Amino acid sequence: MTTLQPGSNKPAALSNASQYLKFMSSACLADAGRLFGCTNYKTGTQTMENTLEVFDRLVRDLLADEAQNPVAEHVPSGKVYERLDLKLQNEGISASELEASLKDLIFTSPRTATNGFFNQLFGGRQDKAILGDLLSVILNNSMATYKAAGPQIAVEKAVLREVCDMISWGPESDGTLAPGGSMTNFMGMLMARDAFNETTRFAGVHQKMTVYTSIESHYSTPKNAAFSGIGRDNVRMIATDTKGRMDNAALRKAIQDDIANGFHPVLINCTAGTTVLGAFDNLVEAAAIAKEFNIWLHVDGAYGGSVLFSDTYRHLVEGVELVDSFTINAHKMLGTPLSCSLIVVKNKKNLHNSFSNDASYLYQTDHDGFNPGKTSIQCGRRNDALKLWALWKSVGTNGLQDIVNTQFDLADTGRDYVRNHPDYTDYSVDDTVAVCFNYKGIPATDLCTALYEHSELLVGYGSFREDTFVRLVTINATNETQDILNFFKTLETFVAENPELLSA
Numbered sequence: 001m002t003t004l005q006p007g008s009n010k011p012a013a014l015s016n017a018s019q020y021l022k023f024m025s026s027a028c029l030a031d032a033g034r035l036f037g038c039t040n041y042k043t044g045t046q047t048m049e050n051t052l053e054v055f056d057r058l059v060r061d062l063l064a065d066e067a068q069n070p071v072a073e074h075v076p077s078g079k080v081y082e083r084l085d086l087k088l089q090n091e092g093i094s095a096s097e098l099e100a101s102l103k104d105l106i107f108t109s110p111r112t113a114t115n116g117f118f119n120q121l122f123g124g125r126q127d128k129a130i131l132g133d134l135l136s137v138i139l140n141n142s143m144a145t146y147k148a149a150g151p152q153i154a155v156e157k158a159v160l161r162e163v164c165d166m167i168s169w170g171p172e173s174d175g176t177l178a179p180g181g182s183m184t185n186f187m188g189m190l191m192a193r194d195a196f197n198e199t200t201r202f203a204g205v206h207q208k209m210t211v212y213t214s215i216e217s218h219y220s221t222p223k224n225a226a227f228s229g230i231g232r233d234n235v236r237m238i239a240t241d242t243k244g245r246m247d248n249a250a251l252r253k254a255i256q257d258d259i260a261n262g263f264h265p266v267l268i269n270c271t272a273g274t275t276v277l278g279a280f281d282n283l284v285e286a287a288a289i290a291k292e293f294n295i296w297l298h299v300d301g302a303y304g305g306s307v308l309f310s311d312t313y314r315h316l317v318e319g320v321e322l323v324d325s326f327t328i329n330a331h332k333m334l335g336t337p338l339s340c341s342l343i344v345v346k347n348k349k350n351l352h353n354s355f356s357n358d359a360s361y362l363y364q365t366d367h368d369g370f371n372p373g374k375t376s377i378q379c380g381r382r383n384d385a386l387k388l389w390a391l392w393k394s395v396g397t398n399g400l401q402d403i404v405n406t407q408f409d410l411a412d413t414g415r416d417y418v419r420n421h422p423d424y425t426d427y428s429v430d431d432t433v434a435v436c437f438n439y440k441g442i443p444a445t446d447l448c449t450a451l452y453e454h455s456e457l458l459v460g461y462g463s464f465r466e467d468t469f470v471r472l473v474t475i476n477a478t479n480e481t482q483d484i485l486n487f488f489k490t491l492e493t494f495v496a497e498n499p500e501l502l503s504a
Contacts, residue, residue: 054099062106070116071455075108084108110458115476115483116490119458121275121303121332123476126403129336132390136383143177143381144373153370156385159392163328164344166308168321174351175344176376177384181302182220184327184343185269187377189224191325191350192267192296201354205229210258212236213269214246214281216464218300221269234263243429244279244464246270252289259293268297272317273304276462276471278432280304283319290324297323302341304432306333309397310404316431324350333404333433335477336387351375403477407433410474413484423492427469435472436462439491442502444470447491450501456494457487 075083085101093101111117113125141149143156160175167173178184193209194201209230213221215237222232236254239247255265268290270281283299290297299305299320305328307313308320320326323346330340345351356374368374373381392400411428414435418424427436438444444461448470451457462471474484495502 050095054095054102058099058103058106061103065107066111066114069455070111070114071458072111073108074453074455076453113476113478115479115486116456117458117476118472118474118487119460121329121473121475122335122338123473124335124478126335126391126478128394129334129387129391132387133337135390136386139383141383142379143383143385144371144376144379146370149383152383152386153372155389156372156383157370159385159389160342160344162392163308163342167326167344169344169346172347172349173344174348174375175342176351176372177381178341178343178377179339179382179384180341181218181300181327181329182223183377184302184341185218185220185298185300186224186227187343187354188269188296188298188300188325188327189221189228189230189267190377191345191354192298193228193230194354195296195324195350196264196266198353200229208234208263209266210234210236210263211267211269212238212251212254212265212295214238214240214244214271214274216240216244216246216274216276216279217269217271218275218302230266240279244274244277246281246286248282248285248289251286255289255293255295265293265295268295270297270299270323271303272299272301272307272320273432275303276434276464277427277429277436278304278434279429280307280316280431283317283323287319287322291322296325298325299323299327301327302329303332306330306400306404309334309400310408311401312405313408313431330388332475333407333477334388334391334400335403335475336391340384340388348375406477406479407474410477410479410481410484411435413481414472414474414487417485417488425469427464427467433474435474436464436469437472438469439495442495444468446502447495450498451491451494454494454498457490459487 080086084104086105112120112123117123136152139152141152143149143152146153156177164173164175176187178187189211192211193205196209197207200206205228211221211225211230211234213235222235225235226232236258238254239250241247251268258265268286270283270286272280272283287297289295299317301308301317304316305326307316308328325343325345327341327343330336330342331338334340352368352375355377356368373379395402408431411433415426415428415430418426418428418435418437423440425438425441427438428434429436439447445468448459448461451459460471460473461468463469472487
């Protein structure tokens with residue numbers, strides 16, 4: 001197993017967070033016992049303290065092992081039940097047995113926060129965001145009503161208000177949080193559907209509606225069309241240019257053809273950061289088309305929408321103020337723990353129109369502005385805003401800008417390396433956090449699989465048009481330049497030492 005050099009401050013940062021959680025949890029339990037006159041609150045406090053000590057040991061052990069082994073032991077799915085004791089039984093087990101089982105489980109789970117993980121569109125640990133997330137677990141508020149969540153609703157509203165202001169939308173704008181980009185994109189589609197015909201939410205879909213998205217866009221769009229009643233067959237997959245951006249001339253023609261054939265276009269879905277190349281669609285051009293045909297314009301910025309925080313890279317979403325709805329996954333470029341997905345909308349009436357439903361047993365106090373269950377697709381909803389708020393409060397907007405800019409700097413390091421070494425073939429697009437390449441003509445699928453199965457690196461592959469290649473995503477802002485260079489060194493060493501596994 002290859003050892004990469006870790007960032008020096010990572011274990012200490014998480015250790016401080018877990019110690020703080022331990023202190024806060026004990027204090028809260030003791031106060032609760034005194035408040036309600038419980039005679040056994042000390043027992044409850046002691047149980048929580050013991051549990052937090054287990055948590056602290058497990059985290060410390062994991063961090064120490066991660067420093068030496070950035071990639072966990074690979075357990076094939078066909079052998080996972082043999083390798084791990086995952087069976088459930090009628091009787092409970094001892095605390096020590098549980099701790100041992102948990103340690104075995106976490107030590108074999110993919111290590112998404114290390115400098116050996118470049119596989120997907122998230123990675124790393126921002127310790128203040130982790131602190132916020134741990135506290136949200138202890139508090140366990142449901143974010144549907146102010147009565148159940150209190151000031152945590154104001155935390156969420158503060159985050160959403162700031163994002164809307166950064167887009168330059170007025171006070172009529174608003175937003176909500178949902179568990180993932182697929183869900184926020186679904187909400188955007190539902191609002192587009194209902195904005196086209198407000199009777200649809202009552203009578204159902206009875207018109208031939210169409211939606212438009214890039215062929216390189218996220219796979220959730222056809223699924224969402226099925227869920228919304230629009231139908232998968234009514235999704236128009238628009239071609240892209242050589243840099244992976246939606247071809248707006250093709251978009252216009254597709255809309256015109258559909259109108260001529262009796263269809264009703266309701267949604268243009270643009271992408272700020274396509275999944276493979278990381279490309280950004282031209283929002284200014286798309287907004288002009290949307291305005292011309294009176295179509296809702298949604299931007300899936302789950303991956304790259306956080307460039308909103310960067311003075312250097314905000315130009316990639318030029319025209320964002322012209323769109324109707326916009327999504328950001330803070331658990332991607334901003335580095336919060338999963339999940340933290342935001343959707344903001346230019347006019348909050350669309351949130352209310354599509355998602356509000358009265359429930360006297362639930363909404364009993366305060367006005368609708370502080371009962372976000374009325375503008376969400378969910379009722380019971382965990383507090384995903386606190387982790388982003390804690391991070392943002394800690395480092396400021398300038399700190400979030402640094403997090404975003406770091407990822408682009410790391411990608412530039414990777415692209416420069418690829419473009420200056422003759423054994424590599426470059427497929428990358430500039431101004432993205434994706435480095436796309438092949439090495440010595442080895443099939444990317446074979447190389448990525450071998451690196452994974454031998455616990456060397458976790459990196460994925462992707463395809464654009466006729467090419468398939470390794471896709472190195474530099475979305476972990478806790479990495480440093482040397483971590484990127486070590487990635488290539490590890491890859492090259494593995495290929496040199498395992499010629500029998502890989503051949504062009």
